[in-house]
Amino acid sequence: MICIILVAGHDELLEKEIKSCPEYVYLRGVPKALLPGAGGKKILDFWWEAIRMRQLFSEIYLVTNADKYKHYERWATASDFPVENIINDGTTTFENRIGAVADFDLVLRIKNVNDDVMVVAGDMLFQDQKFDVQQVLNYFQLKKSNLAIYYEMEPEEVISSRGIVEVTDGNKIAHFYEKPLEGITESRLASVVFYCFHKDGLTSVKEFLDSNIKAEERSFGKYMDYLINTKGVNVYGMKLPTGFQLIGHVGLDDYKRWSDVFSHRKQIEDKIEPYTKRAYARVGLMGNPSDGFHGKTISLSIANFWAEVTIHESEKLVLTPHPLNDPTEFGSMADLHGISRKEGYLGGLRLLQATCMRFYQYCCDRGIALAKRNFTLKYDTNIPRQVGLAGSSAIVTATLGCLMHFFNLTYADMPKEKMPQFILDVEKQELIIHAGLQDRVIQVYEGLVYMDFSLEIFEAQGFGNYSHIEVNHLPHFWLAYLGDPSDSGKIHSDVNLRWKNKDKDVIEAMKKFALLTDQAKVAFQNHDWSLLADLMNQNFEIRRSIYSDLSLGAANLRMIEIARQFGSAVKFPGSGGAVIGLCVDTSKIGELKAAFQAEGCVFCDIIPHGALDA
Ligand SMILES: *[C@@H]1O[C@H](CO)[C@@H](O)[C@H](O)[C@H]1NC(C)=O
Ligand SMILES: *[C@@H]1O[C@H](CO)[C@@H](O)[C@H](O)[C@H]1NC(C)=O
Ligand SMILES: *[C@@H]1O[C@H](CO)[C@@H](O)[C@H](O)[C@H]1NC(C)=O
Numbered sequence: 094m095i096c097i098i099l100v101a102g103h104d105e106l107l108e109k110e111i112k113s114c115p116e117y118v119y120l121r122g123v124p125k126a127l128l129p130g131a132g133g134k135k136i137l138d139f140w141w142e143a144i145r146m147r148q149l150f151s152e153i154y155l156v157t158n159a160d161k162y163k164h165y166e167r168w169a170t171a172s173d174f175p176v177e178n179i180i181n182d183g184t185t186t187f188e189n190r191i192g193a194v195a196d197f198d199l200v201l202r203i204k205n206v207n208d209d210v211m212v213v214a215g216d217m218l219f220q221d222q223k224f225d226v227q228q229v230l231n232y233f234q235l236k237k238s239n240l241a242i243y244y245e246m247e248p249e250e251v252i253s254s255r256g257i258v259e260v261t262d263g264n265k266i267a268h269f270y271e272k273p274l275e276g277i278t279e280s281r282l283a284s285v286v287f288y289c290f291h292k293d294g295l296t297s298v299k300e301f302l303d304s305n306i307k308a309e310e311r312s313f314g315k316y317m318d319y320l321i322n323t324k325g326v327n328v329y330g331m332k333l334p335t336g337f338q339l340i341g342h343v344g345l346d347d348y349k350r351w352s353d354v355f356s357h358r359k360q361i362e363d364k365i366e367p368y369t370k371r372a373y374a375r376v377g378l379m380g381n382p383s384d385g386f387h388g389k390t391i392s393l394s395i396a397n398f399w400a401e402v403t404i405h406e407s408e409k410l411v412l413t414p415h416p417l418n419d420p421t422e423f424g425s426m427a428d429l430h431g432i433s434r435k436e437g438y439l440g441g442l443r444l445l446q447a448t449c450m451r452f453y454q455y456c457c458d459r460g461i462a463l464a465k466r467n468f469t470l471k472y473d474t475n476i477p478r479q480v481g482l483a484g485s486s487a488i489v490t491a492t493l494g495c496l497m498h499f500f501n502l503t504y505a506d507m508p509k510e511k512m513p514q515f516i517l518d519v520e521k522q523e524l525i526i527h528a529g530l531q532d533r534v535i536q537v538y539e540g541l542v543y544m545d546f547s548l549e550i551f552e553a554q555g556f557g558n559y560s561h562i563e564v565n566h567l568p569h570f571w572l573a574y575l576g577d578p579s580d581s582g583k584i585h586s587d588v589n590l591r592w593k594n595k596d597k598d599v600i601e602a603m604k605k606f607a608l609l610t611d612q613a614k615v616a617f618q619n620h621d622w623s624l625l626a627d628l629m630n631q632n633f634e635i636r637r638s639i640y641s642d643l644s645l646g647a648a649n650l651r652m653i654e655i656a657r658q659f660g661s662a663v664k665f666p667g668s669g670g671a672v673i674g675l676c677v678d679t680s681k682i683g684e685l686k687a688a689f690q691a692e693g694c695v696f697c698d699i700i701p702h703g704a705l706d707a
């Protein structure tokens with residue numbers, strides 16, 4: 094791919110106003126692209142820095158006019174730009190200009206270009222570090238089609254000053270309006286001279302020029318109008334998180350105003366405060382196990398345990414290992430042996446990395462440009478491991494929250510109902526962790542959530558139906574988990590496989606789970622805790638009927654037994670390692686706790702975590 098920077102415009106108005114302003118005597122005769130932009134850096138330098146990264150382009154050309162050629166030649170020498178790649182279009186006045194598309198064509202012709210091309214107007218002001226050209230190119234490669242960059246206009250900008258695009262859901266440009274009158278379109282997305290063109294379509298440049306003789310008709314706005322509206326050529330759009338200013342005919346006021354605005358904004362944004370996101374452990378209160386059986390479930394976020402991820406801007410992109418969970422130093426071989434046996438080899442660092450990886454991929458796939466900033470991610474968690482309280486997905490969920498905050502993504506960029514699937518994909522596809530959606534749903538939604546994963550709903554909308562249940566005034570739930578879950582004696586169950594093979598018993602069980610869930614929802618609404626306790630017990634029995642006792646594991650079954658001895662309702666909150674109970678009669682809870690502790694389990698009273706925006 095090659096890059097063409099256009100700086101051949103004749104900026105008469107701006108030049109004239111600068112000339113008559115004593116304050117700017119040192120800028121007399123300086124072309125627009127070489128004026129200082131935000132923070133004093135030359136406007137063209139912003140482009141040059143964005144473009145010269147990592148050898149993205151095989152060649153970069155700069156097209157200027159004869160009047161300003163010397164200025165650019167001087168700039169090129171000072172900036173390490175190949176002087177032989179400056180192309181002079183020979184014009185010296187606004188009246189004899191040839192038009193931007195003709196300048197573009199000039200390079201295509203004299204350099205015999207047979208390659209994809211990115212073309213930018215090098216005299217546009219934009220906010221530094223607000224985009225990464227690499228991402229633009231990635232999106233172009235992904236779409237294998239022309240690409241137009243656009244931005245969302247500021248409230249004070251008028252649509253009649255720009256090319257305005259209407260964009261479809263799939264990011265295709267449906268219509269292009271060159272400087273439309275107010276009211277012609279609702280869109281405030283402004284396309285600027287920042288395009289990627291596929292080499293196969295470049296012949297249209299000549300066709301366009303042949304039918305437009307006058308210079309004022311040879312603007313990129315007119316060319317895009319011709320490509321999109323007349324010829325119906327595919328052009329995709331990509332929105333960048335910065336505006337572009339000083340386009341076309343502008344005066345000194347515009348110049349002063351926008352360089353101030355962008356400098357000021359950068360100063361504010363340079364202070365992105367560190368941000369911390371928590372995601373809570375969860376207990377499955379009712380329904381099928383967490384494994385994509387298209388069933389129904391009710392889950393509760395608990396404030397007892399959480400994972401916390403912190404992001405702050407930094408010079409380099411750094412993922413920080415956790416001293417306990419990603420150990421790199423050990424007391425001795427015996428220590429290493431003990432830790433590895435107990436904790437395994439899978440810390441949280443891989444979760445951070447995989448989340449970043451998928452996040453970037455997601456943004457690339459959807460044409461969401463990310464600001465060019467590095468960051469440091471750190472995490473901490475107190476969610477006990479291997480007891481099925483969704484500790485891994487909590488780290489992924491919190492990391493996603495941090496990245497969205499850091500890069501200023503909203504639910505418009507990643508809808509809330511799709512976040513659970515994103516989190517699941519990180520784990521399943523990147524890290525081969527077997528899991529289902531429900532843990533991710535509760536971690537994104539928080540509180541007490543009823544989830545309906547019915548196939549019909551899924552097929553209709555691509556995600557389940559999720560609704561909050563009032564989380565205040567819940568009865569007293571308790572949680573017990575194994576002190577050493579590596580000894581739980583569990584063996585792998587074949588329920589997943591049987592479900593895939595449409596095993597009658599498994600399908601029947603899933604139906605019963607769904608039924609229980611609906612009944613439990615009513616029990617929650619009526620505060621009918623004896624009914625809820627009864628349903629929890631039934632829930633466990635159904636589970637036991639399809640998972641053999643061997644796959645449930647002796648230690649897990651022992652926990653069920655203890656709870657029942659004290660008259661508590663009980664079930665698994667996850668896939669084993671822990672049990673959750675409900676004592677309608679709370680008089681024996683002290684004894685219950687002592688009994689669990691006597692057998693090496695950890696016992697705690699559940700503190701529900703309410704949803705913030707339920
Ligand atoms: C991000 O970090 C890399 C590696 O340290 C560095 O080369 C790059 O310039 C940094 N990017 C930004 C925008 O600071
Ligand atoms: C974040 O996005 C919102 C809405 O898109 C915008 O108003 C705001 O200025 C952005 N903030 C930063 C720091 O980019
Ligand atoms: C899913 O939720 C929507 C909106 O809450 C509701 O209208 C619809 O009936 C629900 N679908 C089913 C099958 O329950």
